[in-house]
Amino acid sequence: MDYKSWMCLICGWIYDEAEGLPEEGLLPGTRWTDIPINWTCSECGARKEDFEMVQI
Numbered sequence: 001m002d003y004k005s006w007m008c009l010i011c012g013w014i015y016d017e018a019e020g021l022p023e024e025g026l027l028p029g030t031r032w033t034d035i036p037i038n039w040t041c042s043e044c045g046a047r048k049e050d051f052e053m054v055q056i
Helices: none
Strands: 005-008 014-016 051-054
Touching: none
Parallel strands: none
Antiparallel strands: 005 014, 005 051
8 A cells, every 4th residue: 555645734744654753653654544633733733634635
C-alpha cells in the first residue's frame, strides 16, 4: 500500500506517512488514520480536520 502525504490547509506544512514524525511519537509508516483525533499541526497548531491529502 502506498504512503500518502497530508498538507495543512492553514500553513502548508506536510505530513508524510512514510517519514512519520518521530519527535512527536509518530514512527515512520504511521498512517494518517492512526494519528489521534486530538493531534495538532506541529507548525501552526491547526487541527487534524484542517489537513487535506495531497499528491506529490
